[in-house]
Amino acid sequence: MSKKQLHRMPPPTNLEGGDEGCGILHVDMDAFFVSVELRERPELRGSPVIVGGVGARGVVSSASYEARDRGVHSAMPMSRARRLCPEAVVLPVDHGKYAVVSAEVMEIFRTVTPLVEPLSLDEAFLDVSGARRRMGSPASIGQTIRAEVAGRLGITCSVGVAGTKFVAKLASTRCKPDGLFVVPVGETVPFLHALPIGALWGVGESTEQRLRALGPRTVGDLARMSRDVLCRRLGGALGAHLHDLSWGRDPRRVVTDTPDRSISGEETFPRDVADPEVVRRELLRLSERVAARLRHAEVAGRTVAIKLRRADFSTITRARTLGEPTDMARDIYHTVTSLYEASGLVGTPLRLVGVRVANLVERAGTVHQMALGEGDSAWREAERAVDRLTTRFGAGAIGPASLIRRPASSEHDEVAE
DNA sequence: TCTGGGGTCCTGCGGCTG
DNA sequence: TCTGCAGCCGCAGGACCC
Numbered sequence: 525m526s527k528k529q530l531h532r533m534p535p536p537t538n539l540e541g542g543d544e545g546c547g548i549l550h551v552d553m554d555a556f557f558v559s560v561e562l563r564e565r566p567e568l569r570g571s572p573v574i575v576g577g578v579g580a581r582g583v584v585s586s587a588s589y590e591a592r593d594r595g596v597h598s599a600m601p602m603s604r605a606r607r608l609c610p611e612a613v614v615l616p617v618d619h620g621k622y623a624v625v626s627a628e629v630m631e632i633f634r635t636v637t638p639l640v641e642p643l644s645l646d647e648a649f650l651d652v653s654g655a656r657r658r659m660g661s662p663a664s665i666g667q668t669i670r671a672e673v674a675g676r677l678g679i680t681c682s683v684g685v686a687g688t689k690f691v692a693k694l695a696s697t698r699c700k701p702d703g704l705f706v707v708p709v710g711e712t713v714p715f716l717h718a719l720p721i722g723a724l725w726g727v728g729e730s731t732e733q734r735l736r737a738l739g740p741r742t743v744g745d746l747a748r749m750s751r752d753v754l755c756r757r758l759g760g761a762l763g764a765h766l767h768d769l770s771w772g773r774d775p776r777r778v779v780t781d782t783p784d785r786s787i788s789g790e791e792t793f794p795r796d797v798a799d800p801e802v803v804r805r806e807l808l809r810l811s812e813r814v815a816a817r818l819r820h821a822e823v824a825g826r827t828v829a830i831k832l833r834r835a836d837f838s839t840i841t842r843a844r845t846l847g848e849p850t851d852m853a854r855d856i857y858h859t860v861t862s863l864y865e866a867s868g869l870v871g872t873p874l875r876l877v878g879v880r881v882a883n884l885v886e887r888a889g890t891v892h893q894m895a896l897g898e899g900d901s902a903w904r905e906a907e908r909a910v911d912r913l914t915t916r917f918g919a920g921a922i923g924p925a926s927l928i929r930r931p932a933s934s935e936h937d938e939v940a941e
Numbered sequence: 942t943c944t945g946g947g948g949t950c951c952t953g954c955g956g957c958t959g
Numbered sequence: 960t961c962t963g964c965a966g967c968c969g970c971a972g973g974a975c976c977c
Contacts, residue, residue, distance in 0.1 A: 644977045
């Protein structure tokens with residue numbers, strides 16, 4: 525069960541509880557991808573709609589509440605979603621479109637406070653402590669935001685108001701869809717203690733099973749456990765973190781600018797692929813994609829990693845740290861193919877390959893070192909020229925000759941023998 | 942039933958270094 | 960020169976989140 529499903533209830537909007545000390549808002553768009561699609565397809569309102577991968581191995585990215593009532597939820601395999609809800613309209617994911625609407629949503633938030641921390645395309649934390657005098661209480665600011673988003677963008681959102689990020693997030697989940705929920709500071713602990721342990725941020729399926737073996741069923745049960753026992757059984761960091769959360773202690777502030785730590789790309793094949801040449805071509809494509817994103821973000825990375833998932837879903841990762849940071853597809857591709865050759869999985873049927881670059885640094889600090897090699901600067905210019913053409917004519921306008929699709933067979937048709 | 946893609950963080954281990 | 964130790968770093972894997 526996903527976190528977002530845990531507390532599905534009629535949307536309460538409680539403004540009378542008192543919001544003194546509640547400076548944190550968590551704003552979560554309702555079924556965001558579906559809501560954006562429905563702006564263009566209003567005739568589908570009220571029907572089950574699913575946005576997700578339409579290929580053989582697609583999963584649900586977003587489902588309308590009509591589809592959720594049939595048991596469909598995000599991350600569910602599309603094949604199962606279609607069985608549960610055969611009449612659902614299934615639409616492909618269009619990240620570019622959602623990013624545009626997301627930017628407009630964040631702009632609305634920033635008219636309220638500069639302290640906005642986006643968590644993803646469809647949710648953000650806002651610290652509105654400093655906006656009280658100008659805009660009123662946190663709860664009324666939440667109502668203003670909901671009205672602005674609905675009025676200007678035609679989509680709904682839910683707002684949680686609390687004294688900490690974690691509780692604000694639980695509060696927005698409690699009032700979905702299209703609601704607002706305040707957890708007064710004085711009621712934080714009773715509010716938390718009534719929840720199941722799975723509601724805690726950091727408790728997924730695996731940790732929940734381990735916790736169940738220890739006995740607690742609710743956050744209150746967990747809070748009354750010895751902190752030492754939790755740390756011993758779950759590890760120091762997780763044990764202490766969960767114990768703190770269970771008593772409403774969450775010192776994390778709203779942070780407006782968190783630098784990326786890694787940039788990655790991965791691809792699941794429609795069918796498992798054993799042919800090393802096809803795998804290498806996919807690694808080249810992913811290297812190109814990741815390098816372009818690094819250059820666009822004006823960062824370079826020192827650690828290059830490969831991810832290989834076998835047909836049985838077991839996954840290995842291999843990484844190598846380079847002498848100097850790079851943002852060049854040629855370097856990334858050479859590293860990942862070398863890791864692939866050394867992985868022992870050449871010729872093994874694979875369902876997914878991925879490329880990741882980590883240990884990122886701002887490129888301004890790396891230019892001198894990287895320009896030392898003459899060959900490098902020529903390649904750098906070539907890759908920058910590709911960036912310029914791609915910006916002007918779109919992705920796919922230019923690329924390595926080895927990625928040009930041959931007319932007789934499509935890339936992914938070359939499946940395992 | 943059969944599991945995407947993009948991330949972050951934590952843990953444990955081994956190697957290196959002073 | 961060898962050994963023990965602590966600290967750091969890189970790596971691999973797992974768990975989690977949206």
